[in-house]
Amino acid sequence: xKLTLKIWRQNGPSANGSFESHTLDGVSEDSSFLEMLxxxxxxxxxxxxxxxxxDHDCRExxxxxxxxxxxxxxxxxxxxxxTCQLHMRKFRxxxxxxxxxxxxxxxxIVRDLIVDRSxxxxxxxxxxxISVRTGSAPDGNAIPISKVDADNAMDAAACxxxxxxxxxxxNASAMLFTSAKAAHLNLxxxxxxxxxxxxxxxxxxxxxxxxxxxxxxxxxxxxxxxxISLDYIAKLNRDHAKAKLKKIFS
Amino acid sequence: MNLDPQIPEGPLSDKWDxxxxxxxxxxxxxxxxxxxxxxxxxxxxxxxxxxxxxLGYQVDCFCYQDTPRRAHSIAAQGGIxxxxxxxNDGDSIHRLFYDTVKGGDFRSREANVYRLAQNSTNIIDQxxxxxxxxxxxxxxxxxxxxFGGAQVSRTFYARGQTGxxxxxxxxxxxxxxxxxxxxxxxxRHEMLDLVTVDGHAKGIITRNLVTGGTDAWxxxxxxxxxxGYGNVYYLSTNAAGCNVTATYRAHRRGAGFANxxxxxxxxxxxxxxxxxxxxxxxxxxxxxNDGRVWVPNDKESCGLNPNDIKEELRDYFLERKYxxxxxxxxxxxxxxxxxxxCDEGRGVGPxxxxxxxxxADSISRLGESAIRERYGNLFQMYERxxxxxxxxxxxxxxxxxxxxxxxxxxxxxxxxxxxGCFVLGEANFSDHGANRLGAxxxxxxxxxxxxxxxxxxxxxxxxxxxxxxxxxxxxxxxxLESVKERTSQLLSPQGKRSSRSYHKxxxxxxxxxxxxxxxxxxxxxxxxxxxxxxxxFNKNLIVPGEGDRLNVELERAGRVRxxxxxxxxxxxxxxxxNESCGGHFREEHQTADGEATRDDENFAHAxxxxxxxxxxxxxxxKEDxxxxxxxxxxxxxx
Ligand SMILES: Cc1cc2nc3c(=O)[nH]c(=O)nc-3n(C[C@H](O)[C@H](O)[C@H](O)COP(=O)(O)OP(=O)(O)OC[C@H]3O[C@@H](n4cnc5c(N)ncnc54)[C@H](O)[C@@H]3O)c2cc1C
Ligand code: SF4
Ligand code: FES
Numbered sequence: 105x106k107l108t109l110k111i112w113r114q115n116g117p118s119a120n121g122s123f124e125s126h127t128l129d130g131v132s133e134d135s136s137f138l139e140m141l142x143x144x145x146x147x148x149x150x151x152x153x154x155x156x157x158x159d160h161d162c163r164e165x166x167x168x169x170x171x172x173x174x175x176x177x178x179x180x181x182x183x184x185x186x187t188c189q190l191h192m193r194k195f196r197x198x199x200x201x202x203x204x205x206x207x208x209x210x211x212x213i214v215r216d217l218i219v220d221r222s223x224x225x226x227x228x229x230x231x232x233x234i235s236v237r238t239g240s241a242p243d244g245n246a247i248p249i250s251k252v253d254a255d256n257a258m259d260a261a262a263c264x265x266x267x268x269x270x271x272x273x274x275n276a277s278a279m280l281f282t283s284a285k286a287a288h289l290n291l292x293x294x295x296x297x298x299x300x301x302x303x304x305x306x307x308x309x310x311x312x313x314x315x316x317x318x319x320x321x322x323x324x325x326x327x328x329x330x331x332i333s334l335d336y337i338a339k340l341n342r343d344h345a346k347a348k349l350k351k352i353f354s
Numbered sequence: 355m356n357l358d359p360q361i362p363e364g365p366l367s368d369k370w371d372x373x374x375x376x377x378x379x380x381x382x383x384x385x386x387x388x389x390x391x392x393x394x395x396x397x398x399x400x401x402x403x404x405x406x407x408x409l410g411y412q413v414d415c416f417c418y419q420d421t422p423r424r425a426h427s428i429a430a431q432g433g434i435x436x437x438x439x440x441x442n443d444g445d446s447i448h449r450l451f452y453d454t455v456k457g458g459d460f461r462s463r464e465a466n467v468y469r470l471a472q473n474s475t476n477i478i479d480q481x482x483x484x485x486x487x488x489x490x491x492x493x494x495x496x497x498x499x500x501f502g503g504a505q506v507s508r509t510f511y512a513r514g515q516t517g518x519x520x521x522x523x524x525x526x527x528x529x530x531x532x533x534x535x536x537x538x539x540x541x542r543h544e545m546l547d548l549v550t551v552d553g554h555a556k557g558i559i560t561r562n563l564v565t566g567g568t569d570a571w572x573x574x575x576x577x578x579x580x581x582g583y584g585n586v587y588y589l590s591t592n593a594a595g596c597n598v599t600a601t602y603r604a605h606r607r608g609a610g611f612a613n614x615x616x617x618x619x620x621x622x623x624x625x626x627x628x629x630x631x632x633x634x635x636x637x638x639x640x641x642x643n644d645g646r647v648w649v650p651n652d653k654e655s656c657g658l659n660p661n662d663i664k665e666e667l668r669d670y671f672l673e674r675k676y677x678x679x680x681x682x683x684x685x686x687x688x689x690x691x692x693x694x695x696c697d698e699g700r701g702v703g704p705x706x707x708x709x710x711x712x713x714a715d716s717i718s719r720l721g722e723s724a725i726r727e728r729y730g731n732l733f734q735m736y737e738r739x740x741x742x743x744x745x746x747x748x749x750x751x752x753x754x755x756x757x758x759x760x761x762x763x764x765x766x767x768x769x770x771x772x773x774g775c776f777v778l779g780e781a782n783f784s785d786h787g788a789n790r791l792g793a794x795x796x797x798x799x800x801x802x803x804x805x806x807x808x809x810x811x812x813x814x815x816x817x818x819x820x821x822x823x824x825x826x827x828x829x830x831x832x833x834l835e836s837v838k839e840r841t842s843q844l845l846s847p848q849g850k851r852s853s854r855s856y857h858k859x860x861x862x863x864x865x866x867x868x869x870x871x872x873x874x875x876x877x878x879x880x881x882x883x884x885x886x887x888x889x890x891f892n893k894n895l896i897v898p899g900e901g902d903r904l905n906v907e908l909e910r911a912g913r914v915r916x917x918x919x920x921x922x923x924x925x926x927x928x929x930x931x932n933e934s935c936g937g938h939f940r941e942e943h944q945t946a947d948g949e950a951t952r953d954d955e956n957f958a959h960a961x962x963x964x965x966x967x968x969x970x971x972x973x974x975x976k977e978d979x980x981x982x983x984x985x986x987x988x989x990x991x992x
Pocket of ligand 1: 393579582
């Protein structure tokens with residue numbers, strides 16, 4: 105395949121960025137999107153030019169490092185797929201492909217296509233854990249947990265922390281991520297003791313990090329490579345409201 | 355080189371207890387006086403940093419990713435072993451211990467493995483309490499599945515994302531400590547060297563991958579939890595950033611490197627599709643619970659649609675050769691059998707390097723939805739990569755490099771030959787001998803981090819006393835300068851070849867001569883070729899841009915440079931180990947029907963390499979392995 109690539113280049117967080125165009129020939133349909141970018145970078149090196157910087161690691165759809173907005177879609181056009189798992193057979197020969205970083209105020213650009221998503225870590229640090237000392241746990245089967253609850257928690261826990269939800273939201277809201285993180289723990293019996301604090305603190309940190317408000321557009325879930333459900337947003341809203349009420353009355 | 359394993363006295367089952375009792379403790383109020391550096395935030399590093407922070411030590415934790423949650427432990431799919439015997443199928447600590455030593459082809463240290471089996475049960479408890487959503491039965495109890503090399507069902511799992519869920523558990527514990535200020539997390543930092551003072555590890559040098567800054571960090575102890583070196587083969591199931599730099603640089607500073615030739619090839623990976631390939635994707639071995647491995651009986655049928663090949667024309671070669679373990683034969687054995695079938699010309703798919711993994715029988719027995727429930731995400735992943743639907747056509751699989759049993763040598767305390775430098779998780783060599791059983795690496799990482807290191811590092815600190823040195827001290831400055839010097843060397847050649855092209859070429863050499871089968875003349879050839887490659891690299895490399903900012907090419911060049919040196923060491927180790935055992939198959943040593951033959955008389959030891967300087971041959975030392983509780987036997991899975 106032969107492609108025209110329109111790629112965002114930016115030297116640093118405060119530098120001005122712009123699109124740069126490149127033609128890439130001989131792309132295999134079996135290669136992944138990132139392997140296509142590897143090929144471009146080898147070509148740039150051959151021309152004595154600086155390769156395009158992008159984030160990636162596992163290349164199997166689980167670490168959440170890869171990002172990219174491809175032709176306007178976070179993680180590209182294929183549903184339920186991260187950029188690293190997107191394969192070139194989904195594109196047409198001769199196509200022009202536009203590649204941008206995940207854009208959001210809370211995700212400053214580091215260089216070219218790399219953004220800083222550390223705000224997600226701060227949200228987790230504010231409550232995305234169960235306080236259990238190492239070595240102090242009861243037997244694993246001490247509390248039976250219904251398969252339905254365990255499965256539901258697992259569905260929420262499948263979030264890979266990629267940030268596509270934020271990048272695809274008009275308001276750059278992080279509600280889908282935050283709610284998935286909170287729901288994973290709030291749905292389990294082990295997570296009950298800290299449930300209220302968790303809901304309040306995680307939402308607070310999220311707001312302080314500069315993410316926008318959630319207006320239930322639903323673009324986040326549509327773009328999410330792990331199909332995280334909007335139901336968790338509703339759940340976090342409920343948990344949060346209940347926790348606030350309890351605080352007022354206590 | 356002092357290779358005293360420091361195995362505690364007493365019967366096997368009491369050693370760990372005895373050792374904990376005789377270890378010195380650091381007074382709780384004194385813990386905050388000690389600084390500990392943890393390099394790595396995977397299962398090993400994440401669990402260690404969280405636990406040490408919780409105990410009150412001041413911890414600095416480093417990783418090269420943008421967040422600790424992305425360490426490559428996240429990619430583990432299948433599960434984690436524990437001797438809980440929840441299935442009441444005859445499991446016990448002793449059985450897990452025995453299976454692990456046998457699976458490792460009798461090349462691991464008994465005492466360490468026994469402790470691992472003992473800790474396994476606590477790990478599950480700990481993870482459940484953290485909220486790890488393990489699979490459950492309808493009654494609400496924890497579910498189990500079987501894994502290769504075991505006849506009991508002792509593997510706990512969270513769908514096909516066990517590593518992700520365990521890591522998120524460790525990451526949540528770590529996050530709690532970061533919030534409380536006990537742990538300082540340094541993301542996008544790559545360790546480039548180890549600092550020693552009077553022979554003790556006292557710090558590290560890092561590159562800040564965003565600013566390009568080179569910095570020194572000092573502490574009272576350094577924990578290396580930096581994962582495996584599978585990427586020396588270029589194509590592997592590891593993440594793009596996995597590297598040997600941290601451990602190899604520590605090796606250059608005096609840490610013995612043990613058994614680098616013990617590498618594991620995983621039998622169920624998606625075959626190579628073409629030259630563009632940058633990594634190989636694993637299909638969890640748990641698939642072998644329900645999938646049957648086969649190739650056509652004759653070469654002529656290889657090109658046919660597999661669904662058109664009649665039952666009697668198929669060779670279910672694992673079931674045929676290993677009737678009692680069948681499709682669950684250990685990884686090394688399954689991988690070699692697949693290679694043999696392909697060498698005979700009976701392989702399928704592009705280049706004839708593939709065998710079928712067929713779910714048709716299970717689907718007709720259990721229904722498609724049961725299979726979807728168990729492996730849905732794996733089937734989806736397979737379809738994305740290959741464009742084929744494995745519910746109605748068998749998967750194609752082929753072995754790929756997956757795990758590295760070798761690593762820095764450690765004693766029972768997980769301390770390397772450099773005092774104060776401890777090594778945890780896949781980065782050390784201790785528990786899996788010449789072959790690791792499935793679902794045992796996650797167990798080891800968490801055992802090391804949650805349950806072993808808090809005791810052993812405490813013992814070291816209590817005996818050596820607080821007193822980390824200033825980052826401005828002369829010993830630190832010297833190492834810092836040498837790292838800067840190396841960076842400018844990498845930037846200087848301005849030749850024509852990219853570091854990736856060198857990495858690829860190195861990988862080809864390694865896979866051809868030090869991959870699934872090895873022999874003397876091949877290994878000698880490989881060493882020569884690697885030396886030539888290094889010369890070329892030093893003259894012809896191109897790294898554009900500067901060193902004092904984010905520079906991805908520079909990062910890769912540094913890693914590839916270390917892989918080149920390390921690849922040579924691996925080949926040397928494979929050459930000297932003149933026997934076949936576990937994942938190390940020397941063609942000169944096999945039975946008439948192609949099974950590996952060990953040489954216990956001459957090789958029942960860990961080979962530990964000592965670095966002797968640039969361009970000098972390293973020295974090979976031995977730690978003899980003594981088996982007091984297990985009789986060395988010929989490993990048979992027939
Ligand atoms: C695809 C796949 C599937 C697997 N499935 C299973 C399974 O089902 N069951 C099982 O038991 N095992 C499995 N394994 C093996 C297991 O996942 C690993 O052995 C284990 O997770 C390693 O953990 P670790 O903490 O030692 O290293 P990693 O998780 O690899 O962590 C390494 C850490 O070190 C950091 N690091 C590395 N180098 C540097 C450096 N130079 N400077 C700074 N930081 C550095 C990284 O940032 C990272 O944080 C699988 C492995 C793979 C690849
Ligand atoms: S919710 Fe989905 S899109 Fe958002 S971070 Fe998690 S996996 Fe990514
Ligand atoms: S690189 Fe890991 S999810 Fe894409």
